[in-house]
Amino acid sequence: MTMRSKLRLGALPVIGVAAALAPLFLAGYRLVFFLLMFLHVGLAYSWNLVSGFTGYISFGHVAFFGIGAYVVGILSGIHHWNWLIAVPLAGALVLVISLPLGWLMLRLKGPYFAIGMLAVAQATALVASLWDGLTRGGLGIFVSSSYNVVGVYYGLLIVLAVVMGVTYWVDNSRFGLRLLSIREDESAAEAMGVDTTRDKILAFALSALFPGLIGGLYAWYIGYIDPRSVFSLFFSVNMILMTLLGGAGTFLGPLIGGIAFTFVVESLWVRFPEYHLMSTGLAVIVIVMFIPNGIIDVLKKRGWLTHRRRILTRLIRSVETTPQKKAEVPERV
Amino acid sequence: MSEGSEPVLRTDGLLKRFGGVTAVDGCGFEVMRDSMTGLIGPNGSGKTTTFDLITGFQRPDKGTIYFEDNRIDGDRPYRIARNGLGRTFQITRVFPQMTVLENLLVGATGTELRSAAARALHLLDLVGLSDLRDEFCSRLSFGQQKLVEMARIHMRPQKLVLLDEPFAGVNPTLTEKLVAYIEKLRGEGTTYLIIDHEMKLIMRICDRILVLDQGKLLTEGSPEEVQTNSQVLSSYFGDK
Numbered sequence: 001m002t003m004r005s006k007l008r009l010g011a012l013p014v015i016g017v018a019a020a021l022a023p024l025f026l027a028g029y030r031l032v033f034f035l036l037m038f039l040h041v042g043l044a045y046s047w048n049l050v051s052g053f054t055g056y057i058s059f060g061h062v063a064f065f066g067i068g069a070y071v072v073g074i075l076s077g078i079h080h081w082n083w084l085i086a087v088p089l090a091g092a093l094v095l096v097i098s099l100p101l102g103w104l105m106l107r108l109k110g111p112y113f114a115i116g117m118l119a120v121a122q123a124t125a126l127v128a129s130l131w132d133g134l135t136r137g138g139l140g141i142f143v144s145s146s147y148n149v150v151g152v153y154y155g156l157l158i159v160l161a162v163v164m165g166v167t168y169w170v171d172n173s174r175f176g177l178r179l180l181s182i183r184e185d186e187s188a189a190e191a192m193g194v195d196t197t198r199d200k201i202l203a204f205a206l207s208a209l210f211p212g213l214i215g216g217l218y219a220w221y222i223g224y225i226d227p228r229s230v231f232s233l234f235f236s237v238n239m240i241l242m243t244l245l246g247g248a249g250t251f252l253g254p255l256i257g258g259i260a261f262t263f264v265v266e267s268l269w270v271r272f273p274e275y276h277l278m279s280t281g282l283a284v285i286v287i288v289m290f291i292p293n294g295i296i297d298v299l300k301k302r303g304w305l306t307h308r309r310r311i312l313t314r315l316i317r318s319v320e321t322t323p324q325k326k327a328e329v330p331e332r333v
Numbered sequence: 334m335s336e337g338s339e340p341v342l343r344t345d346g347l348l349k350r351f352g353g354v355t356a357v358d359g360c361g362f363e364v365m366r367d368s369m370t371g372l373i374g375p376n377g378s379g380k381t382t383t384f385d386l387i388t389g390f391q392r393p394d395k396g397t398i399y400f401e402d403n404r405i406d407g408d409r410p411y412r413i414a415r416n417g418l419g420r421t422f423q424i425t426r427v428f429p430q431m432t433v434l435e436n437l438l439v440g441a442t443g444t445e446l447r448s449a450a451a452r453a454l455h456l457l458d459l460v461g462l463s464d465l466r467d468e469f470c471s472r473l474s475f476g477q478q479k480l481v482e483m484a485r486i487h488m489r490p491q492k493l494v495l496l497d498e499p500f501a502g503v504n505p506t507l508t509e510k511l512v513a514y515i516e517k518l519r520g521e522g523t524t525y526l527i528i529d530h531e532m533k534l535i536m537r538i539c540d541r542i543l544v545l546d547q548g549k550l551l552t553e554g555s556p557e558e559v560q561t562n563s564q565v566l567s568s569y570f571g572d573k
């Protein structure tokens with residue numbers, strides 16, 4: 001890692017502290033703006049863990065978000081549990097569901113997985129609508145009568161810090177290299193000794209856990225949920241959009257994409273909601289055509305960021321300093 | 334190099350059907366430890382499928398495969414790989430959006446990281462790719478990708494390496510280089526089973542040859558023995 005990128009990454013904890021102090025200075029819409037930014041960026045990071053690193057593009061990640069929202073809706077809204085207990089339970093339930101679901105779905109490849117996940121999301125939305133004994137169906141649930149901005153702000157900040165930490169670890173670990181090798185060529189990875197099934201399921205579960213938590217926090221924040229709002233296809237599409245915009249399968253990509261996305265959404269879409277659908281479609285086309293590897297790739301090409309992984313850099317340096325016998329056949333091809 | 338007396342790989346009565354096609358038809362053979370064995374046969378004779386069966390990418394309909402003393406037919410590919418049975422594919426399959434060094438480290442999955450890194454540096458030096466170690470593989474030439482693949486497969490201590498047409502589409506200079514690397518790495522105690530079309534090359538570098546035809550083992554023996562069986566061979570290979 002170069003001095004420059006070290007400085008840049010070192011800025012993250014500083015920004016984190018500033019974010020933790022922000023509620024002392026900000027209130028009202030300004031605080032909500034950051035709350036929404038954490039929500040978006042957190043969702044982008046979650047999606048990136050499985051789809052960015054392994055290349056299994058999920059169109060249905062809203063399922064985990066929606067389930068998380070409903071766990072908090074049912075526990076806190078209907079049964080009046082403390083949200084601080086309900087939110088972790090939402091994450092736990094989603095995690096438990098994600099293991100067998102991942103085992104099942106990750107047998108599908110490419111577009112079949114993508115569409116399969118879309119079907120999963122539709123199915124969970126349907127369950128939320130039809131199982132009205134549990135979920136109150138289309139009536140929805142009033143989760144909270146108060147507006148819980150500061151608590152949720154901190155909740156989302158913590159979730160975001162954790163999912164970023166996890167991503168940083170993945171991006172600098174052998175686990176991450178294995179996930180990337182699955183994205184690149186799954187059979188070749190398997191032939192190299194990668195337990196592709198296990199690694200994919202692990203990435204899938206990690207990538208489901210955080211939307212579960214975020215969905216739970218969202219329910220507590222927004223105060224009212226129904227199947228249409230928390231299982232909206234837009235959540236899935238936005239996760240894809242933000243991650244592709246920033247750069248999939250990288251550490252900083254979801255951050256950059258998520259922040260850019262939040263500014264666009266909050267400044268434009270809120271004013272012109274009728275163009276939401278059209279502009280989303282346009283954005284996808286523009287990204288895929290002009291920056292297929294995201295903003296981060298542009299930055300790397302300009303030399304503003306390096307792609308060397310910390311684990312490799314450190315390791316190679318330590319190996320190189322210990323004397324090595326030179327091999328023969330030095331000719332180059 | 335002297336041939337060991339015991340087989341490292343033993344297949345018996347292997348059968349694999351794809352719909353109406355019988356790709357491998359009751360194939361049984363042994364690969365002796367420390368040998369360089371060639372697997373030849375006309376296009377579609379079931380060579381690649383045989384590799385797929387041995388490495389777990391296809392499950393045999395019938396038959397058994399023993400690797401050393403373990404029965405491995407039906408095992409998951411990654412398990413077989415971790416036991417020291419490596420393979421390459423007929424088409425070059427590097428990980429394009431990963432660097433050369435990252436490619437090599439994935440090849441050492443399941444081994445200790447520090448020694449894997451040392452091994453990677455050693456192999457990159459051997460094949461002359463040290464300067465390109467942080468380059469993405471997508472930016473390498475075909476020949477360089479071949480070298481990455483060759484280095485990557487040797488990242489773990491292999492007992493047996495299956496190479497599926499490693500010289501296909503490769504110019505004569507590079508072919509000689511690849512052969513030299515194989516000869517060199519062979520000294521580390523690895524056995525090779527090599528598929529190739531170039532009869533002359535296979536006859537030169539292998540000490541033992543298996544001839545496959547329509548999924549059956551047609552004949553086997555030393556290059557000389559197989560060559561004298563030329564009536565049979567010429568009908569499949571013409572005069573190459």
Ligand SMILES: Nc1ncnc2c1ncn2[C@@H]1O[C@H](COP(=O)(O)OP(=O)(O)O)[C@@H](O)[C@H]1O
Pocket residue numbers: 351354355356374375376377378379380381382383
């Ligand atoms: N996955 C598959 N599905 C259907 N047929 C296959 C498959 N793999 C191989 N075959 C058929 O099996 C036969 C043997 O193929 P292969 O093992 O690739 O031969 P070789 O490598 O000797 O050229 C061919 O007829 C081929 O068409």
Ligand SMILES: [Mg+2]
Pocket residue numbers: 380381382423
């Ligand atoms: Mg073949």
